[in-house]
Amino acid sequence: MSDTEDSEVEAIREQKRQELVEAATGSDAPDEPIHVEDEAHFEELLETHDVVLVDFYADWCGPCDMLEPIVEDVAAESDAAVAKLDIDALQRVAQSYGVRSVPTLIVFADGEQAEQMVGVQQKGAIMNLLERVA
Template sequence: MSKVLNFTRKDFEREQNLGKGLILVDFSANWCGPCKMLEKVLNNLSGRVDYRIARINVDEESELASELKIKSLPSMMILKDGEIIERLTGFMEDDEIEKIVKKVRKRESITNE
C-alpha cells in the first residue's frame, strides 16, 4: 500500500458491510496538532505495510464520530473484515502502531484456528 485513503461515512459503512482484510482508520481534524503529527507517521507507514490506512475528518463526519464514541483526537480503529477489533487513542509512532497490529493479527490467528 502506498497511500492513506480519505474516507467518508459512506466509505466507512461500506467497509463495515463488505470490507475484507485489515484496515487502520484514523479519526482526525485539521485543527488538531497531534493529528497532524500522526498524519505524517501514517503517510510514511502506508508505504510499507500490507494493510490499508484510511483517514476520516471528524469535522466533516461529526455524526459518525459521535455514533462511534470518538471522544478525543487523534483516535484510530483497526477493522478486520469489517469488524472493529481495536481502538487506539492519542499520537503514536509507527513502531507502536505496527506492534499493536502484530498483536491483533496474532490474537486473530489464535481465535481463527
C-alpha cells in the same frame, strides 16, 4: 517476434504475476492513506479490506498534524488499508465509534472494531498493533 514485442509481452506477464501475488497475499491495500468521503465510502472500505486502520482526525488538531507522517509511513509499509476520517465532516461516524478526542486510531478486522489507540503514537506501536490484529 521482434525484441520490442518480446519486451511488451514480458511486461504484461510481469504485471499479471504481480497481480496474482497481490491477490494470493491479500495485499491489495494502497500505499497511501485513503481519505474517507462519506459514510458509504467508509462502509465500503471496511467491507473491501480485511484490516483497516482508521485515523480519526481534525484539521485544527496539532497532534493530528504530528501523527500524519507516521500514518503515511504505516500505509506505505503495512498490508493494512489506512484511512483518514475527518471528524468534523463525518461527525456521526466518529460519534458512533465513541471518538471523543483526536487523534484516535481504530483498527477494524473483518469489518469489526478490534483495537483503539488515542493520541499520537509511535510507528512501531501502530505496526505492532496491526500485526497482532492481522
